[in-house]
Amino acid sequence: MNGENPIVLVDMDGVLADFDGATQAHLESLEIPIRERNNFYYRDDYPEANYTDVINKLHASQNFFRNLPPVDGAIEGWDKIKDLGYEPRICSSPLHTNEWCKEEKLKWIEEHLGREAMKSAVIDSKKELYDGIALIDDRPEVKTSGETTWRHVVFDAPHNKDSTSTIRLNGWYDPDLPAVLRYCMEHSKSRL
Ligand SMILES: [Mg+2]
Structure with missing residues (x-):
């Protein structure tokens, strides 16, 4: 990285780290029936209090973020962004209900x-x-309080089918990755 290449911000949960997969594995281990993922927040697909409680406890637990498996192709995808001449940079929200979240994400x-x-x-x-x-973010709508230079690339997931963003990446093996980034390069906004 030379600090001069265009920056591509990359979300973590659901894009690089398999937050949903780990949550589903935990539910399966407790023999809780697996449902379709229709909502961005996992707990919204499991509104019953006992299920919500299980999910909230898992997401607040120590080592949850540390031990998330990588999303399929994520490491290769990260390197591909670099090979294409961009500079990937993690841009991830902390989960405030998990006190270890930030340090575990960094590890x-x-x-x-x-x-x-x-x-x-x-x-x-x-x-x-x-x-x-x-x-690159799996959130269907990235809410911001001001203008952004970046374009939101929706990282495809069952819970973001209704996103209004028109730019979509179908996983890390999507052959359109170079074209998607080129489009963003041409349509990003500079700060004046
Ligand atoms: Mg995410």
């Missing part, structure tokens, strides 16, 4: 993506404060 990044990725990572929910040409 996860260092383990799976290396020290440079850890040092440049942003763990902050105010994603509009960080510049880039693209933000």
Whole structure:
């Protein structure tokens, strides 16, 4: 990384780290029936109090974020962004109900993506404060309090089918990754 390549911001949960997969495995271990993922927040698919409680406790537990498996193809995808001449940078919201979240995310990044990725990572929910040409994020609508330089690339997931964003990446093996980033490069907004 030379600090001059266009920055591509990359979300963690649901994009690099398999938050949903780990949650589903936990529910299965408790023999809780698996449902379709229609809502961004897992608990909204399981509104019954006993289920919500199980999910909230899991997400608030120590080592949950540390031990998330990588999403299929995520590490290769990260390297592909670099090979295409961009500079990937983590931009991830902390989960405030988990006191270990931020430090465990940083350890996860260092383990799976290396020290440079850890040092440049942003763990902050105010994603509009960080510049880039693209933000690859599975959230259907990234709510911001101001203008952003980046374009939201929706990382495809069952819970974001209704996103209004027109730019979509169908997983890390999507052959359109170069075209998607080129489009973002051409349509990103500079701060004047
Ligand atoms: Mg996410």
